[in-house]
Amino acid sequence: MSPALPEGAAPPPDGTFPDWLRPSTGAGPRGFGVYLHVPFCTVRCGYCDFNTYTAAELLAEAGGRSAGHERYAETVAREVDLAARTLDAVGRTPREVATVFLGGGTPTVLPAGDLVAMVDRLRGTWGLAAGAEVTTEANPDSVTPDSLAELAAGGFTRVSFGMQSAVPHVLATLERTHDPDRVPQAVAWAREAGLAVSLDLIYGTPGESLADWRRSLDAVVACDVDHVSAYALTVEQGTRMAVQVRRGLIPAPDLDDQAAKYELADDVLGAAGLRWYEISNWAREPGAACRHNVGYWRGDDWWGFGPGAHSHLGEGRDGRALRWWNVKHPRAYADRLGAGLTPAAGREELAPQEVRLERVMLGVRLRGGLPLADVGPAGRAAVAGLVADGLLDARAAGAGSAVLTRRGRLLADTVVRDLTG
Template sequence: MPALPEGTPVPDDGALPGWVRPSPSAPDGAGRPFGVYVHVPFCSVRCGYCDFNTYTASELGGGANQAAYATTALREVDLAARVLDDAGLGSRPVSTVFFGGGTPTMLPAADLARILRGVDDTWGLADGAEVTTEANPDSVTPESLRLLADAGFTRVSFGMQSAVPHVLATLERTHDPRRVPDVVTWARDAGLDVSLDLIYGTPGESLEDWRTSLEAVLATGVDHVSAYALVVEPGTKMHAQVRRGELALPDEDDQAAKYELADDLLTEAGLGWYEVSNWARGPEHACRHNLAYWRGDDWWGIGPGAHSYVAGPAGGADAVAGIEGIEGIGHAGVRWWNVKHPRRYAALLESGASPGAGRELLTPAEARLERVLLGVRVREGLEIAALDPSRRSAVAGLVARGLVDGVAAVRDRVVLTRRGRLLADSVVRELTP
């Protein structure tokens, strides 16, 4: 798993810089939405491609057990409440909550409900708040899904990855693909919105294998699908297998063909793209929590290795211009991250200290860069005025090459074409100094 980024130390009490405090004329974080992410670091098996901050029982040994995790996470909720209150940012209700991992549903539904209740008791859930948990198809039952729905969860995202047994075996996924239609039905019967997550580009996966997975997803009738290209990160088991020549990665043309097939089939079925790797049947089914990341909203990440972000008082990514004129000159936001290991994370919170491992203070230039990096990925696009003045002329060239929609550009927005989505990283490089 990757190392944490370098940064400056987080104060022992977790206090935020004084310049994040909103001005009297723009209280409560200038009205920015506030989300909570809860990282649950437990998995039954560690998949060979995974580089997330996750652990199996054998890796953790006798410490930081799952039974104590809800109590530990709620200690960080209490810490977050103190820190945000001290910064004048504590009165906003929570718009979205997302339980990720790992496999959050390895915890009993009662523990997930307890954490969510702690979030609600601390800040309150906004009307119509979205509350999502990730899950593996083999980690839920009809009863556990009903308990989650009764506790206030509104959405579940199942890690399906593939419908083809030999592809799942290469990924070291343990669930039976024949179970997926059942868990979708159980979740819907419980009143939950359902997303299925797929991975394409697994070594040995053919285009027909990928078509089989897409058709299996569409047969369930879900309203949201995520499809991510497999990225084999250094340090993973799969990376070592590729290096030894045991597995062969597909080429870029194969990846592109699979993305195009996904876009064709999903679009034909009535699911439109709203972010490069995400499709939904309508705006009401889009993942609002992830959209909050892409739009630069505030969030607090609970759990080992979790990241958090609070924008500066000028309003975050949507208002970085002119921030130099306020107190805290040169800063547009603060991002911080927790220590990675669950035992160290639990020990710090038990002692009353912040589990923060490091943080970075974003300059307006860095915030603008991130705004471009994230903003061009969503279907609504990015206003051309948000670009550095030196790069605005690049839009015409991107339109001419079929990477950016020309009609949207006339309306002063950068919106990717499908070819542009395939080359999104290249587009971003051309739009940033």
């Protein structure tokens, strides 16, 4: 079961934005990214709480009439049209789209032509920047050489495969369906198509030994990819895995075990030429970093299209920002847009102090660190103690930046709490 949406104010039926969202006079252009949520999967993994639906679930709800896959690109196009109107009305029309990220769900359960059509709609509405980054997530068993070639020909530049592990019993615990041997094959196909490749990993799965984790890391290194994301498993309420843990069928993830695995990942990936640039992400070179995600961490503007997707527009004239989120179910999403209504379920205004707080929380995650000028007096007073505890780099602090050490990356929540008072 996917998580409940946040609580927020109901938006106007047509999605109109408040007038204070107009940019400040003389403000420079802000980066603009687009997230396209594809809420479909062939199966639901036991640990996943994302807003996803299998065809069987949607068919059962609709009495066998339609799962909603076949017209999804057309439905998203309606939200793109709505976005263009509402952004124009407050002077926030993007100069161009810098990054596009298709996530889910498994976007590649849709035909490649549908994914290309959604990107083409963005291109026709706002244009894509020269060298725009266009990424899709994919499962290794949801692509073919032909589908990847079609994506590349349609303007995609990057694919992120959900590898999670190279060890069969770990994949079984996660309820992943792909064969580990499929990963290097899929990577090779993507390379042949001219796409940059990222692999996503999960560490700390119940039953995963340190040797298992090392095997997965070695398999990643052998693929010679451009980018790696590695996330500690979190058992989310409402998932099948949470039920298994509660019933004692599998143990809960161990935090010390996960810390040891993070350090091993940093060692192995670093030795292979992949440097961390964000707490959970490593890239072979700066240009291989996921620019779309960096836009989130830097507080750029983005519009999230699709059921349950979240969006953000940064500081308006008085320093406030706006965040909103769509209804979760694909049918409710399509019905609202079909009726000419916004699919947004709620939104919240961020006061200037909340905007500054988020800038600290997200900016400190990056390798480049956070300017201490962005931190309040209480946070600056805490810097010396964080340096003494080995959580912030002493040299960077002396130069006016808060940069996490590796120990600081493991205790990033503590650093953020101290820097924000």
